[in-house]
Amino acid sequence: MLVKLPEKTYYGGMRFTSFVGLGGAVVLVAAAALTQQFPLRQKTEKLATGPMRVDKVKDGLFVIRGPFVPCGTRGCRPGGADDKLIHEPGDVALRVTSEGAILIDDKYPENVADVLALVKTVTQQPVKFLLNTHHHGDHASGNANIRAMGINIVGHKNIRANFLRIKQPGEPNITFADEGAVYLGGVEVQLMYLGRGHTNGDTVIYFPDLKTVHTGDLIIDAMPVIDYSAGGSAIEFIKTIDNLLKVDFDTMIPGHGRVMNKDDVRAYRNRFAEMNRRARELAHKKVPLNQFQAALKLDDLGWADSVSTSAWVTSLQQYYDEMGR
Numbered sequence: 001m002l003v004k005l006p007e008k009t010y011y012g013g014m015r016f017t018s019f020v021g022l023g024g025a026v027v028l029v030a031a032a033a034l035t036q037q038f039p040l041r042q043k044t045e046k047l048a049t050g051p052m053r054v055d056k057v058k059d060g061l062f063v064i065r066g067p068f069v070p071c072g073t074r075g076c077r078p079g080g081a082d083d084k085l086i087h088e089p090g091d092v093a094l095r096v097t098s099e100g101a102i103l104i105d106d107k108y109p110e111n112v113a114d115v116l117a118l119v120k121t122v123t124q125q126p127v128k129f130l131l132n133t134h135h136h137g138d139h140a141s142g143n144a145n146i147r148a149m150g151i152n153i154v155g156h157k158n159i160r161a162n163f164l165r166i167k168q169p170g171e172p173n174i175t176f177a178d179e180g181a182v183y184l185g186g187v188e189v190q191l192m193y194l195g196r197g198h199t200n201g202d203t204v205i206y207f208p209d210l211k212t213v214h215t216g217d218l219i220i221d222a223m224p225v226i227d228y229s230a231g232g233s234a235i236e237f238i239k240t241i242d243n244l245l246k247v248d249f250d251t252m253i254p255g256h257g258r259v260m261n262k263d264d265v266r267a268y269r270n271r272f273a274e275m276n277r278r279a280r281e282l283a284h285k286k287v288p289l290n291q292f293q294a295a296l297k298l299d300d301l302g303w304a305d306s307v308s309t310s311a312w313v314t315s316l317q318q319y320y321d322e323m324g325r
């Protein structure tokens with residue numbers, strides 16, 4: 001016999017129902033994790049100025065973060081946005097095997113020497129492959145330096161196309177369409193194309209033996225940014241995160257920021273869906289663009305002054321248009 005519990009309501013208008021057996025054991029739930037309440041507000045890490053560093057994630061897996069600099073990811077320079085925040089270029093992952101190392105992303109060209117120096121502090125193995133999460137300069141414009149060392153670069157076919165479109169040197173020389181994999185030293189690293197979102201080439205790098213993903217900018221410790229010029233979409237973004245949640249992982253390296261877990265991804269998805277719900281309502285009510293951002297109430301999502309908010313604002317018109325369709 002099943003006892004129906006009162007319906008729980010979560011923000012975003014989603015409702016989940018749990019059924020609990022008389023013995024108290026959960027015998028049927030939509031998904032246990034879905035019944036958990038996630039915080040609406042993202043509590044982002046407060047960054048301080050500092051050099052690049054390498055942190056261990058799990059045995060054989062490291063993340064290289066920083067450098068942490070004011071203004072934009074390339075520091076205070078003419079034309080750079082000064083939002084008074086500390087930024088860092090994209091998180092680099094390093095997978096070490098007995099036959100060589102695999103790098104995921106490489107930051108800016110001027111960061112590559114420091115990335116490779118940090119690699120040497122944790123392994124004497126040479127880097128054999130570079131995998132890209134997407135084409136953006138703060139993640140992958142170091143590619144040309146890596147390619148010049150004779151290292152193969154694997155990326156989704158849309159990543160290669162985006163490199164060629166914006167004439168950024170260092171395009172991947174090995175491509176795939178839906179899924180790819182690199183095998184080295186008994187380790188498998190998968191490349192998964194789960195749909196559009198931040199760009200049209202977002203690739204999730206999956207380390208199945210470690211139940212860990214590197215999501216690129218699909219998930220960041222800040223508000224999501226949509227690059228419409230590279231085929232990004234806020235509507236498709238949610239579907240892509242839903243596909244990501246079907247992957248068996250417990251640990252997530254984001255495009256920017258600290259290592260997080262699967263519940264952080266669920267929470268991110270829900271607050272992003274809530275922003276889209278508000279945006280759709282506002283756009284359909286034809287709230288003028290100059291009132292749109294304030295009316296989204298980004299502060300209760302933790303996104304009013306995140307490190308990516310100034311980048312997000314540059315696509316406000318396109319976001320408004322997409323949500324109004």
Ligand SMILES: [Zn+2]
Binds near residue numbers: 136139
């Ligand atoms: Zn990006």
